[in-house]
Structures are given as structure tokens and as C-alpha cells.
Amino acid sequence: MPIYNARLASLDLAEVRRYAGLAKANFDQEMIEDAAQEALLTISPRSAYQLYDYDCQKGVIKATPELPLAGKSIHKHLAGCEKVLAISATIGPEIVEAITRHFEEGRYAHSVLLDAAATEAVEETANALEKMLSPRIKAQGFATRWRFSPGYGDWPLEAQQRFMPLTGAEEIGLTLTESMMLSPRKSITAIIGLYRPEQSSQQSSQPGCASCGQRDCPSRRK
Secondary structure, eight states: OEEEEEOOOOHHHHHHHHHHTTTSOOOOOOOOOOOOOHHHOOOOOEEEEEEEEETTTTTTTOOOOOOOOSSSHHHHHHTOEEEEEEEEEOOHHHHHHHHHHHHTTTHHHHHHHHHHHHHHHHHHHHHHHHHHHHHHHHTTTTTOOOOOOOTTTTTTGGGHHHHHHGGGGGGGOEEEEEEEEEEEESEEEEEEEEOOOTTTOOOOOOOOOGOOOTTTTTTTTO
């Protein structure tokens, strides 16, 4: 599986604030900046990916063995797609250890902010992978749908067990717990649909928070 190690020079502080549940709060900006800086010094961004053909009529990834996708939301999201990218991204275990250490030392606010910065960092790691692949995808005449992960919509989290190996996750050090959570904790897997704009009239689901039913989430984008 191809591997890409991104270099993150900065984090979006507004996103760090949002992930910490502080989007509308009057909170010390310097503390947010400190957490973001520590995150950048601690993380080890890595990502992996693989391209597969996709049967959008049957909702099946043409891997070996083939993987049928369960749930109406993922079928709708990938409507009209000919191929899919299966991706994984992580920022390593050290940042999780740092979050835990700060909490145990009683630096609760900093621990929460560092956790939020780590969430933003893994999203940026996946963004960097997409940015790197974008010219190749466009050169082949494809456009992309936004990334969709197991647990979104009605695509069950249990799908992670069969989907994760398609992403090359093990090659960047990811494992799966008994509760279907990724380890290290600050990691993601996702699917990205590739479609030909001139041939597709289908509309995918709304990106990110708009597709999620958890309306009271403190990190929700309004």
C-alpha cells in the first residue's frame, strides 16, 4: 500500500477551538496556541491509501475479496462513483500519551485543548493526503466526494473490521480494538468516492456535520 508522511507546519486554531467545544466561548487564545504548538512538536503524521474499482449499483468495493457496503447513507454518498480511495491516517501514539500525562498532572484545560489540537492534526493529515493525490485524480478525469468514515450516517462502525485492511492501516501502525475503535486513538479511516463530473447527475450527502444526527454535539459546525 502506498504511504504518505505529511509535514504539518500549522493547525487551524479556529478548528482547535471548535473541537474543544469553545467555538463561541471567550477563552484565552494563548492557551489554544500553546496546545497547537505542542501538538505540532509531538505528532508523527502518517497516511496510507489504496485505489479500488467500485460498483455503485451494487454498493460493492471490488477488492479481493469484494466488500459490500452496508447502509443507505454510504450508497447515496457514493452514487455515480466508478472508483473509491480507501485511506487511513494517524498522528501516532505520543500525542495521546501527552494528553493523558497532562490530565494526570492536573493540567485539565491544557489536556482538553491538546486533545482538540490532536483531532485537528489528524484531520489535516488526511487533508494533506487528499491534496497530494488531487492532481493525479484530476488528470484521470475524476472529481472526488468528501471523505466518509465507518460510523457516519448508517454505515455501521462494525464495518471498520473489514474496511480497515483495505486502507493499508496496519502499515502505518494502526490496530483495531474489540469495540471497533482505532488505536492509536487519534487516527481515522475513510472512503473517498471518485466520479466523472460529466457523467454524474447524482448528489452526495451533505459533508461532515450536516450528515450527522448528533445535533447537540459541542463540536458541531453550525
